[in-house]
Amino acid sequence: MVDNNTVDNNTVDKKKFIVSHAPFWHDGSRISLRNYNIALAALPAILLGIIYYGIPAVGVISLSISSAIIWEFVFCRIAKRSNTIGDGSAAIIGMLFGMLLPAIAPWWLVIIGTFVAVIIGKQIYGGIGANPFNPVVVAIAILMISWKDIFDFNEALMNYDLDFVMVYPLAALKHFGVSAVDSFSMGDLLMGKQSGGIGSTFGLGLIAGGIYLIIRGIIRWEISLSFLAGIIITALIFNLTDPVRYAGPVIHLFAGYTLIGAFFLATEDSSSPVNFIPMLIYGAVAGFMTVLIRNIGVYIDGVIFAILIMNLVSPLLDKIRPKAIGKVA
Amino acid sequence: MREIIKMIVVLTVLSAFSGGLLAAVRGGTMEKIEYQQLVFVKGPAIRNILEGCSNDPIVDRFKIKDGDIERSFFVGVFDGKADTVTFESFGKGFGGDIGLMVGVNINDDKIIGMGVTTHSETPGIGSKAKTDPKFSNQFKGLSAVEPCKVKPDGGEIDAMSGATVTSKGVCVGVTEAGNIYKRLKPQIAEKMKEFK
Amino acid sequence: MAKTITQEFVKGLWDEIPPFRLVLGLCPTLAVTKSVENGLGMGVAVVxxxxxxxMLVSLLRNIIPSKVRIACFIIIIATFVIVVELVMQAYAYPLFLTLGIFIPLIVVNCIVLGRAEAFAYKNGVVRSIVDGFGMGIGFTISLTALGAVREVFGSGTFFGISVFGPSFQPFTFMIEAPGAFVCLGLMLCMMNLAGNK
Amino acid sequence: MGDYVLLAISCILVNNILLAQYLGCCPFLGTSKKMETAVGMGMAVIFVLVMAGAITWLIEAYLLKPFGLEYLRTIAFILVIASLVQFVEMFLKKSIPALYKGLGIFLPLITTNCAVMGVCLININEEYTFIQSLVTSFSYAAGFGLALVLFAGVRERILLARVPKPLEDTAIGLVTAGMLALAFFAFKGMA
Amino acid sequence: MIKRSFIGLSKPRLKYRSLEDTPSLKQIPTSKEVTLLSNCPFDKKKLLFKKKVAVKTGQKLLLYKESDEYVVSSVTGKVSSISSYTGDFGRSYTAIAIEVADDEEIDDEFKSAAGGSKDATLETVKNYLAFAPGNPPVKLLSDKDKPINTIVVCCADSDLLTTTNQYIIKSDIDAIKNGISILKTITGVNDIIMIASQSQMHEVSATGEKVNQVNDTYPSALPHLIMKDILGKVVPAGKSPEDIGVCFISAEAVASIGNAFNSGLIPATKIFTLVKKDGSKSLVSARIGTPASDIFKAFNITLNENDRIIFGGPMTGLSVYSEDHPVQPDTGAIIVQDKDDIPVISDYPCTNCGGCIRVCPANIQINLLVRFLEAGLYEEAADQYDLYSCIECGLCSYVCVSGMPIFQYIKSAKYELGRANTAEATNG
Structure with a gap:
């Protein structure tokens, strides 16, 4: 982007210099760097998923990443736009999408899912930064209401015989009440000893990744923390009113998509607010909605729809903003 | 002034035309509509109750005046004998009235079947009253002249899990059906003779 | 530039096909297209x-005073809507049940009122009938097409007949409300791509 | 009281008139490009729908039903709504000009807003009592307004996005409305 | 260049450079030809003098008829060309090139007009010192429509890397004292506020004036932020400090005024920082109008294709087309950037990461503002998204992950809007 100002005859020089506008410094941050960091942060959770679920998990994750990239490539070709694979955002979408799937997800599901995420969720809105909803969340929500069985982790992962109880804690909670999840200790949950998506069960890994991203300033800590706070407080309130039916915060915090939602999904840049107070509201209400859906809604896990609802509200929330300097009235 | 009169005249004529046309269409289709409604709303329940009957119960129907209300009765012919009758009654459920059809054998006053026709209960919970045969089959063989109750209230019916209100509502409806039956039995018996 | 009768008919099929080109009458379009059959039934009712x-509006166009024309249109339309309602109840009751309140709601369908106001009130009887027929057929085609797409993907059937065989796992999203919106949006996109007017 | 609250929640969120019952799509797409028009339309619908709901209920209960004229419901309701809108418009213009300024341009659009007619018919079909009808009329309208405002918020955002040409405007609006409907699935089973 | 730190949670901390010791000053010998740039648009017909006119050092050259714009020659010689120079957004300037003669003659018009320090008047300052180093804001001080009641003397430098003010505080505090007393007399304003960084506090206090300390993090020394944080007065959006009676003047300009009356000569030497490609900095003194190429020659700097020359600081300066661009009275620094160090500007859209919102000192919703600016909707941007609240610090562009030229968008939007408004006003 060079200014096309004309140069006066007297001052024409043989050498051409780069002329652009201030500032002449940049802090060196790049979209691709951000995305590689997100991938790095997600790595521990994915690795543990692969260790537990083996080759099928590798298949799902790699198919998911590659098909997402291919969809992005195909779209850019068809729409005659410059290729945007390099920024890594399609890869991140594919990776997060794969992390949420059960290891036995069939190939066609992965491909449809990444199509929905990349094309419907992101590209038709004009690509990176313009999507009003988190593409991954949109894709998972659409697939979840279409193919419930595949997302029923209990049924889906029946064939696995690992060294822990293959039970999806939230499903057990929903169907049989709090007593059914007594057997889960916090340590087990943190170590991923529960059934669930490939990359969404290893609590410790996700927390570590999340903290890394927060420290690097890549995700907004306000959203993650207020999301978790919203979950804890709401779960606690429900738990206090009826401890037999409603589980306490521990299960809600470490089971299902909570942690991956807090650190990787709710924090997606373009679908979340950027001002301080809106970020807090966004996270807290998303947490509240999550527990509400889990406890009284029809879905087993509420993270996906809670985030989707808050994505929807986010443009309105962002209208709450500090007064600009010198703004009159 | 002329214009206003014209407007009024046009509107009136149009309305009259519309009213006339509609009344005519209404008159022409009324019978048919009633039959269709019976076939598609109550038909499935009736057929379910009168499973195996040899006639078309929707055609073989009669009406009896019960106070201000006119009630329809559908006759089921088994083995050449018209001795079963089904009719509608209502119970109060969680989300409003529950409409149900009850079939009674007029020889032994026993209920031969019950089916829910209309309801606005919670999908997946109360709505099982209509879809879950385990629940509705419990009513088979009960006496039509005795009140019907769920087990907690001292009756014989197992309430559906999580839908006690709906279960109770259905029982109230069945009891109400028994009352209607008791009240109108003489007339029913009289009419039934025509189908023999 | 006067159009021929054929042109009046054809415009409703492509150039001004509702609801794609004229974004009118979306509610029934979205609501009743869970299956081809429903779409077709609704289309016929609208036709x-x-x-x-x-026809009636154009017949009476010299008598109806312009100040109360909308009221007159509404009376005329409502009358025929009730006729459809009654006839459908009498002869196609299951369809009436699935289409539900969308049959009476034809009365507020912008297409019907829109054609009365924009075309029939200004044109002769034959033209108006042809216009109405063309628009109606166009509407029916749209509904049927949308219904077909949604039914084929959403339930794996076409007119209730299985298309992909038993191993197909239907993309239920398509027959849910969000699917209706997304599907219509994407079809609109296809239309825009196809007809670069 | 609790029943009414549940009914209201159900009408606003779970069975949102627009996103679950597909009623009122035309004004939904038409008036959602700007936040101000969305708010105006939402207010106008709430205003008219509550009145229409009450009046049509009374007409059904005291005019159509006693005389066995239920089959004339469609024509009766549409005429009532059309004249109500006219009347409201005239009344507002004369007595509350400020409100008229805000709602005025939206009022004529409401006649052909099938959400209004639809809710009146739903009230009758579901056999709601008068109070229930009022509650549902208000809540459905509020749900309509809520969806409209949320949609306008999102739409203002995507207005400036680099949307591909064939998808511009209505097409992308419809897809976004689909996402909106998807998000409202969150409330399933809550009332 | 300062890169983002590993821990990205906190805001980027761009520290102002602080001069610990008085560095040595490298004098650049007088060039063969100097160029004086005036903000006045070039208009051949109204020119008051022609080519070949002889000028003396310190001579005031009125440019156009019916205008009081002038430049002050920094050398003795002959005008070799008068031409138009096109700057940012196509604005036109007048460039006067002077061929330097061998012998230097000093013009004495100022000396006779001004007299000594005691005889200083606002009129003299206005008529002779607008082109002095530091660009004393003479117009603002003498504007009758906007009376000034407070004068803020900036002893800290407002952009990164520049150290001119600091150097002058260290080397020439007496000139500043003199300048301040002149300012007080000629304007009648007694409310003088000195703004100094922590390291300067001691030296600046010696002037005996009220001193306020400014934070050492960019952009706290920008006028709008000084107004808000130190003076406690918020400048309304779209206005400047002088609109509410505050006039900002740099220490350099104060020293220029002081020196001018002391010596009877309009100062013509400019002190600035030269930043070489490797980042090493030198303090340079050169005549106003010296072409940059002469300075590069003195420091053995060679420039290659696609490098960049920046006049001013890295955040608010201007990049130029030619090596011959002259040193101007307000040039605080000349920075040479190697082509490999130039950050890439992309046409990627905003990803809504919120980085700019975190750093914006003016609380502007930049993520939305920039969407409107990109689409060219300047009116909406101004009405709804606080375009005019921008204090032009450039931090948003500095942190932008997408590499959007946000700052440029804002400046051009303000320029376009301003032009549209003027057109409207003139058309009625």
Whole structure:
């Protein structure tokens, strides 16, 4: 982007210099760097998923990443736009999408899912930064209401015989009440000893990744923390009113998509607010909605729809903003 | 002034035309509509109750005046004998009235079947009253002249899990059906003779 | 530039096909297209109302005072809507049940009122009938097409007949409300791509 | 009281008139490009729908039903709504000009807003009592307004996005409305 | 260049450079030809003098008829060309090139007009010192429509890397004292506020004036932020400090005024920082109008294709087309950037990461503002998204992950809007 100002005859020089506008410094941050960091942060959770679920998990994750990239490539070709694979955002979408799937997800599901995420969720809105909803969340929500069985982790992962109880804690909670999840200790949950998506069960890994991203300033800590706070407080309130039916915060915090939602999904840049107070509201209400859906809604896990609802509200929330300097009235 | 009169005249004529046309269409289709409604709303329940009957119960129907209300009765012919009758009654459920059809054998006053026709209960919970045969089959063989109750209230019916209100509502409806039956039995018996 | 009768008919099929080109009458379009059959049924009902109301409006266009024309249109349209409602109840009750309140709601369907106001009130009887028929057929085609797409992907059937065989796991999203919106949006996109007017 | 609250929640969120019952799509797409028009339309619908709901209920209960004229419901309701809108418009213009300024341009659009007619018919079909009808009329309208405002918020955002040409405007609006409907699935089973 | 730190949670901390010791000053010998740039648009017909006119050092050259714009020659010689120079957004300037003669003659018009320090008047300052180093804001001080009641003397430098003010505080505090007393007399304003960084506090206090300390993090020394944080007065959006009676003047300009009356000569030497490609900095003194190429020659700097020359600081300066661009009275620094160090500007859209919102000192919703600016909707941007609240610090562009030229968008939007408004006003 060079200014096309004309140069006066007297001052024409043989050498051409780069002329652009201030500032002449940049802090060196790049979209691709951000995305590689997100991938790095997600790595521990994915690795543990692969260790537990083996080759099928590798298949799902790699198919998911590659098909997402291919969809992005195909779209850019068809729409005659410059290729945007390099920024890594399609890869991140594919990776997060794969992390949420059960290891036995069939190939066609992965491909449809990444199509929905990349094309419907992101590209038709004009690509990176313009999507009003988190593409991954949109894709998972659409697939979840279409193919419930595949997302029923209990049924889906029946064939696995690992060294822990293959039970999806939230499903057990929903169907049989709090007593059914007594057997889960916090340590087990943190170590991923529960059934669930490939990359969404290893609590410790996700927390570590999340903290890394927060420290690097890549995700907004306000959203993650207020999301978790919203979950804890709401779960606690429900738990206090009826401890037999409603589980306490521990299960809600470490089971299902909570942690991956807090650190990787709710924090997606373009679908979340950027001002301080809106970020807090966004996270807290998303947490509240999550527990509400889990406890009284029809879905087993509420993270996906809670985030989707808050994505929807986010443009309105962002209208709450500090007064600009010198703004009159 | 002329214009206003014209407007009024046009509107009136149009309305009259519309009213006339509609009344005519209404008159022409009324019978048919009633039959269709019976076939598609109550038909499935009736057929379910009168499973195996040899006639078309929707055609073989009669009406009896019960106070201000006119009630329809559908006759089921088994083995050449018209001795079963089904009719509608209502119970109060969680989300409003529950409409149900009850079939009674007029020889032994026993209920031969019950089916829910209309309801606005919670999908997946109360709505099982209509879809879950385990629940509705419990009513088979009960006496039509005795009140019907769920087990907690001292009756014989197992309430559906999580839908006690709906279960109770259905029982109230069945009891109400028994009352209607008791009240109108003489007339029913009289009419039934025509189908023999 | 006067159009020929054929042109009046054809425009409703492509150039001004509702609801794609004229973004009108979306509610029934979205609501009743869970299956081809419903879409077709709704389309036929609309054709009938559209043709009759266009005919009557154009017949009476010299008598109806312009100040109360909208009221007159509404009376005429509502009359035919009720006729459809009654006839459908009498002869196609299951369809009536699935289409539900969308049959009476034809009365507020912008297409019907729109054609009465924009075309029939200004044109002769034959033209108006042709226009109504064309628009109605166009509407029916749209509904049927949308219904077909949604039914084929959403339930794996076409007119209730299985298309992909038993191993197909239907993309249920398509027959849910969000699917209706997304599907219509994407079809609109296809239309825009196809007809670069 | 609790029943009414549940009914209201159900009408606003779970069975949102627009996103679950597909009623009122035309004004939904038409008036959602700007936040101000969305708010105006939402207010106008709430205003008219509550009145229409009450009046049509009374007409059904005291005019159509006693005389066995239920089959004339469609024509009766549409005429009532059309004249109500006219009347409201005239009344506002004369007595509350400020409100008229805000709602005025939206009022004529409401006649052909099938959400209004639809809710009146739903009230009758579901056999709601008068109070229930009022509650549902208000809540459905509020749900309509809520969806409209949320949609306008999102739409203002995507207005400036680099949307591909064939998808511009209505097409992308419809897809976004689909996402909106998807998000409202969150409330399933809550009332 | 300062890169983002590993821990990205906190805001980027761009520290102002602080001069610990008085560095040595490298004098650049007088060039063969100097160029004086005036903000006045070039208009051949109204020119008051022609080519070949002889000028003396310190001579005031009125440019156009019916205008009081002038430049002050920094050398003795002959005008070799008068031409138009096109700057940012196509604005036109007048460039006067002077061929330097061998012998230097000093013009004495100022000396006779001004007299000594005691005889200083606002009129003299206005008529002779607008082109002095530091660009004393003479117009603002003498504007009758906007009376000034407070004068803020900036002893800290407002952009990164520049150290001119600091150097002058260290080397020439007496000139500043003199300048301040002149300012007080000629304007009648007694409310003088000195703004100094922590390291300067001691030296600046010696002037005996009220001193306020400014934070050492960019952009706290920008006028709008000084107004808000130190003076406690918020400048309304779209206005400047002088609109509410505050006039900002740099220490350099104060020293220029002081020196001018002391010596009877309009100062013509400019002190600035030269930043070489490797980042090493030198303090340079050169005549106003010296072409940059002469300075590069003195420091053995060679420039290659696609490098960049920046006049001013890295955040608010201007990049130029030619090596011959002259040193101007307000040039605080000349920075040479190697082509490999130039950050890439992309046409990627905003990803809504919120980085700019975190750093914006003016609380502007930049993520939305920039969407409107990109689409060219300047009116909406101004009405709804606080375009005019921008204090032009450039931090948003500095942190932008997408590499959007946000700052440029804002400046051009303000320029376009301003032009549209003027057109409207003139058309009625």
């Amino acid at each position: 009938f109302v559209l043709v009759c109301s266009n």
